[in-house]
Amino acid sequence: MGKKVALTGNEAAAHAIRQINPDVIAAFPITPSTPIPQTVAQFIADGEMDTELVTVESEHSAMSACIGAAAAGGRVMTATSANGYALMWEMLYIASGMRLPIVMAVVARALSSPLNIHGDHSDIMGGRDTGWIQLISENSQEAYDNIIQAVKIAENKNVMTPALVAQDGFNTSHTIEIWELEEDKKVKEFIGEYQPLYPMLNTDEPVTHGAWAPPNWYFEHKMNQLRGLLDAKDVVEKVGKEFGDVFGRHYGLYETYKLDDAEYVIVAAGSVCGTTKDVIDTLRENGVKAGLLKIRLFRPFPYKELADTLQSAKAIAVLDRVSPAGAQGGPLFTEIRSALYDTQTRAPIVNYTYGLGGRDTQPRHINSVFETLKRIVETGKVEKQFDCLNLRGEWR
Amino acid sequence: MAEKLLNWDEVLIGGTIKDPGNSKQYETGSWRVERPVWNPDTCIQCMFCWVYCPDSAIKVDENGKMAGIDYTFCKGCGICVEQCPSKPKSLKMILESQAKGKTEEELRKEVFSSEK
Known part of the structure; x- marks a missing residue:
């Protein structure tokens, strides 16, 4: 049996990494993810892990070292945040293009400037098209569970694609929550031994990794890579079920909360979902049919499955913890809205940016979103397709 | 290919x-x-060109000696010329247009005649 522990999200990630005990970790500290490699370094120093920890001079080097170690045939992990993740950007494409199943814990944080070390989704959303699998966690338990599952998903022979597991900076990473730490042995059994496909260190069968592909080859390789990423969807579902069968917590592509008969629906990802669930409970007590669609798997985006869950909604609000940066809305909004175009519903759908740079999102803010959805249904009019939550001054 | x-x-x-x-x-x-272009008359067989050539385009004979340039693979980067330590240099760069229609022997004479 696992045991209940009271630890932070960062410690949850570190414990998952300790139990996975990868061959190599190359990492560079950056707030708010620093406690992950720091705690892991302590585990190694205490002899609880035998991972080779490579302390590098930058996140670009961290991901580069991870790529080298993974090409050599190792099980490889790392952790980062914000500008560190951004500095990895070039190497993220190389990891996914080389089909190396690296697993990375990302503690999502705002990108400068202005300089800000607090939580939002600017980093992971900026890297959404790097070809990585992206799983977003609501709380410490999910951060822990998702990292364990990510190893099995990424290393699946049909997938062989790197995966990141995000948790919200500070809201989750530095908050002590009670969650279930499973037994080391059971976690090790669940993930199994890693069997690399073409390890460079196998000198009996020499291979070349990271070679050049001219115009008559590159396109085919990129589409072969896309197939692997898309195939991750079914594997995420399968591993989520297997995980539930072993540990009692089942996971799917997404989570619904009181969504079946919901008329007013919020779509969101990350720690704000906890607050939203709380608000929904209160609204339900007052007879308001409110519900939540929580995004778990953001890449590959399970657009069909997500759209299917939204068919009964009368009005939908999508919350993005990132600036739309000149698009019609935030990335979650544009993808959800696009997914709905092929379906029957023509429910009005609006977008909110919230929580930038660690701005608090409280129950009253979520409540105001449901109030707006109710007004949209009552009047049949969308006054603002895009708005901000808890911003000083009205956005116009 | x-x-x-x-x-x-x-x-x-x-x-x-x-x-x-x-x-x-x-x-x-x-x-x-x-x-x-290679001049075997002044070459001291130090093999620096072979060490430094990034394309393995320096030909080596059965005795392990420098035997010329493999023009099938030589990209013309000039590193061999840069590294050649003999005085005068035993490797010199010329334009491809200058080499057109000439044998290696003819080119050798043309390029290195002044250094005899």
């Missing part, structure tokens, strides 16, 4: 290459704008 162009669902995962050494199928000599 006959290579079979595979479809997207036939290529090996991650652009991995399982048949090492296949760069031999790729003739990079056509990239050249300039070429090194």
